[in-house]
Amino acid sequence: MSRARIATALATLGLVLGVSACGNDSGGGADKDGAAGAGSSATPKARAVQDAYRKTVAADSARMTVTSEAVTEGQKVTAHGNGVVDLKDGASTMTVTSQGNRIEQRVVDGVLYQKPSGSRRAELPGGKSWMRIDLKRLARSGSAGRTDASDPAEPIGYVKSVRPGDVTRIGEETVDGAATTHYRVTVPVSALAKGDTAQAQELSRQLGSTKLPVDLWLDDQGRMRQESVRMSLKPLAQRTPGKENTRVTSTTVLKFSDFGTDVEVTPPAAADTADVTDKLVKSGGSTAQSG
Template sequence: MTYRSHTASRVVGVLLAGAVLSGTAACTAGGAAGDHSGASRRPDATTVAAVQRAVTKGTGLNSLSYRVSGKVPGQGSVKGKASFSLRPRVVEMRMTASGGVQEGEFSVRLVGDAVYVGGGGQAAAVLGGKHWLKLAMTDQGAGGLGGMQRQADQDPAAQASLLPGSDDVRRVGEETVDGVRTTHYAGVVEVAEAAKKPAGKRPPAGERRTKVIEQYEELGVSELKLDLWVGPGDRTVKFRQRARSTQGPLDMSIRFLDVNKPVTVQAPPASDTVDPERKLKEASRRLG
């Protein structure tokens, strides 16, 4: 059970980080680090204002559904679909991972203070026929679910808030994304420089922005290339972010779908769930 708990923790950490760093991150995107095309130009005020409007629009999001695909540092490729709500705080993800430590199909549900990880037949083979593992949303250090509470509390505007401050944020042009007419913006963000800039006038937004920068620093990311596709009503339609990290390449794309629509996530049946914490307590009682 110890091995399975550690495995599940790594999967959940990757998927939630992907949804927040990549995944609940509703408004940023990027190209390959090291490409400074346009970096010598001064940002156009009109462009900066347009990107800032999209960022501000994203600040008010309470719920979102999206498709995600790409590479997670040190974990290979992932793709799937996710939905989340901040109030109440719930998350549901269905992901497929390949080419890394974890392979196969995984489901993650966050309900209240519990995370449920499902792995279909793979999980049943390890969990005595049950399909879900229940884990508490607590900081268990680097090997566990550390930081997931903070990640789940972030909103989609957090990563996007870095783009308006890019020294070369620019308007790339008009593009159609899945039939939606959008304006494409891009920019390079130096993580160290972003950390030096003011966090913002509103404390909550500033705190989230600071946490996002800290996450990139923990990954060893020094430079990001962010691309943002903005559609009607200043709504973000798509974003992509790429960077080099100490653990490998980060290359995530997110296509945003339903915005501010109700998200309902139910905990798996207790009869189909293994709860290591409960089993530990039961064993402790038996041993006195």
């Protein structure tokens, strides 16, 4: 796969994983938003899905794993991460490996810190070892949908926008030893853009749809144990003038376990970080190398 294709696929993985915190900023009104669309007309399956965000956040914290795969022109780019997350305030720490590179990642107060390895570390100035990325400012700039910088826990908030008619109950299944109920839901693309109309329109153009299919597995307490998001997008940039480029198909699976586990996340020392937010805004969001 060419470096340009790798950059496109990596940015797509970032888009799937999300770009803002799952806690107070995106879900501070969990009790209100988590029941969006609920009411006397809501079916039991719709209520289960609508309540999933609130019940998952109420667990306080969890271990999480994220596995993502992006495919274009028959070639794959994969990423796998594992760590812990504070479900209430969105703080998380995770180690992500992709294409032979290992990245240590922390999210604190809406700021993403990444400690890259290999050649990526050489991009940092003055012997710094951590990148600092203000996810809120990145989102406001309109670059969020094109970045491979992401908060891995963001997708749990997607279900807040699900409506009763968009829920299908698939059946009972076991996920990592836990009994769960599998649901398939249709999420409006606007849920990914978090109220940013321009970004929602851009995502809809890339997807060719205003809705996104998402699979959920809820345990017997109504908490999210697994979520799978699949997308097929047009390239983030037209690499070959006059020729329609191959779409990028991506699948991301997010899993939660060990609810209530201890989580302590602190930002790296300021002296060891380099803020690259402005660079990302100017470059349209991508930290992936291209060429």
